[in-house]
Amino acid sequence: MTSRMTRPVRAVITSVFMTLVAAALAGCLFKDEEKVWEISGPIFGTSYHINVVLPDDPERLDTLGEGIQQVLEEVDASMSTWRDDSELSRFNSLTDQSEWFGISPELHEVLAASMEVSRFSGGAFDITVGPVVNLWGFGPEARPETVPEPALLAERMAQTGYRNIELQAEPPAVRTQKHQYLDLSAIAKGYGVDAVARYLDAQGVKAFLVEVGGEIRVKGRKPDDEAWRLAIEEPVSERRQVNRVVVLDNHGLATSGDYRNYYESEGQRYSHTIDPLTGKPIGHNLASVTVIAENCMLADGIATAFNVMGFEKARALATRDNIPAYFIVRGDNGFETHYTPAFSSYLVE
16 A cells, blocks of 8 residues: 555655745634645655545545545556556557557647647657667666667657657547657646646635655645745755745646756766757756646646757747746856746745
């Protein structure tokens, strides 16, 4: 059974840096009838921390905790590439993918959103890039001892291409005339956040903050009517430090960066983020990008696309489409921060 905890936020020193800055956590008990409670546990190879505004009702909190865990486990059972029995892995294992393969409405929703982000970004986001991600050692396959040979990289690249995917809405199904390996790791976590948010909505929870592995969705306000405050992290691997604080009301937020998941080989650093257009790890000066969207799934996918594109292209696209985006760029004298006009209203001065 998966370990899970339910407790008042004021009693917690959380290890999740992105959830709330310390100033926002202070004094979370405002009314006798309401507290901010935290429900936490492991999932997706990371952890989740959900804050809910509710009266002190242990039975209801326990029920919510069980429901949250079930929602996230269902997402994992559908969309994980690390599980051979997942819905996605069963499609990936098909020798012939040309026939319609029935899928759940939830998986169809994420695949459809992935295609939307791919088209929007000109292919900077591509869920078929899994074979190349695996080749570089950031998927279920073992990490290579050396950098992939150009011929092998070209062979894997030939197996990719989001335009090969066909979706059917009724009944939900997917197929492709060219065999594909689909990897939803850059968007499924955001969907998991949204799935928990929908569950809490259905359970009548009016205010909450859902965080899974750093991706976030909030609704409502804390008991004192203050908005949720979130920290954008300084993109350094050796410590955790606040770069900027933002306030959210009813939005999703996701950050994509190259400073946590990487490895070094022969003095060269290789990011886990692979550019689907080149098949190689990104190597530009954009350290991290944070995106705010109407839901966390889109924020997750768009942040990944922007991270692949690099600062100049991503900022131009985000500005054109009025997308709230915050960029931290490596400059000659340290980090430089930039944000789109749409992001400015979320910043705490």
